[in-house]
Structure formats: structure tokens, C-alpha cells
Amino acid sequence: MKTKLILSGCAALFALTVAGTVSAADTKSAIEKALRDLDAKWSAAAGAKDVDKTVSYYAADAIVMPPNASSATTKEAIRSAWKEMLTSPGAAISWKATKVEVANSGDLACVSGTYEQLMTDASGKPAKDRGKYVEIFKKQTDGTWKVIVDIWNSDLPAPASSEKK
Numbered sequence: 001m002k003t004k005l006i007l008s009g010c011a012a013l014f015a016l017t018v019a020g021t022v023s024a025a026d027t028k029s030a031i032e033k034a035l036r037d038l039d040a041k042w043s044a045a046a047g048a049k050d051v052d053k054t055v056s057y058y059a060a061d062a063i064v065m066p067p068n069a070s071s072a073t074t075k076e077a078i079r080s081a082w083k084e085m086l087t088s089p090g091a092a093i094s095w096k097a098t099k100v101e102v103a104n105s106g107d108l109a110c111v112s113g114t115y116e117q118l119m120t121d122a123s124g125k126p127a128k129d130r131g132k133y134v135e136i137f138k139k140q141t142d143g144t145w146k147v148i149v150d151i152w153n154s155d156l157p158a159p160a161s162s163e164k165k
Helices: 002-047 051-055 075-087
Strands: 058-065 092-102 108-120 126-139 145-154
Touching: 002 051, 002 092, 002 108, 002 126, 002 145, 051 075, 058 075
Parallel strands: 058 145
Antiparallel strands: 092 108, 108 126, 126 145
């Protein structure tokens, strides 16, 4: 009788463990999907050249690290960087997440992917760029997800410098 009781207890504990694991996996999967969708909406906002909507995806204390520029650490600096990118002649940008990693805690996630950008170069000619990005999202106290770190860089070689050393 004692053996049956112990075996029943072990079986119940195993069932609860499996249920908890499945539940946690389902939760992480739901967060991953939500962040992929959120990232796609963010890309669409940037593609529509909506500076205010684009900047709204950042947390108040976000750090943005655009290529070949200083880090932007204030809402004003972040807005200024995006405004310059989105309103310059011939500008267009889009990106797509290829990987989403959610922390076991469920309150942080890393989203990475690829981007394409059109711009006008210094000589006034259209230029196309492509590269990769990493965003770190943090779940806010109100349950929304905001970007706390954003960095991207080109896959293309740096333009040859006309300076002589």
C-alpha cells in the first residue's frame, strides 16, 4: 500500500512537472509570436515614414546605436535620428525578424533579423543598404513590450575613404 501511495505521488508530481513545462513553452511561444508581430508593425510604421509611431516602440530609457553615428540615449535624440533617416529624400526602410529568443523570466527578449534601406548618398545618388539588427525588448509594468536596446549595421563594405593617410 505504501509503495502504491509513493508511486501515485510520483506520477502526480511528474504530471504537474510536464504540465508546467508545456505551459511555460506555450507562454514563450505566445510571447515570441507577439514580438514578431510587434516588430513587423514597427517596420511598417517606419516604412510609412511615421516618425512618431516609429519612436513609440522605444522605452523611455532606450539606447539606439545607429551605424556610423553616436548612440542616442534620450527620446529627443532617438526621434532626431529616426526623423533624419525617414524624411531624407528617397528614404525607405524595412526589416524582418528572423529569430526571437525569450528569456526564461518572460520579461526580456532578443529579436534579430535583416533590414533593407534606401537613401540618397552624399553625391545625391540613390544608394541601397542591407544588413542585420538586434533589438532587446523589455516587458513594461503595464504589460506592453518596448525596445530598450536597438543596434543595426550594414552587410556591405564601408565606402572607400577619399582621405590619404
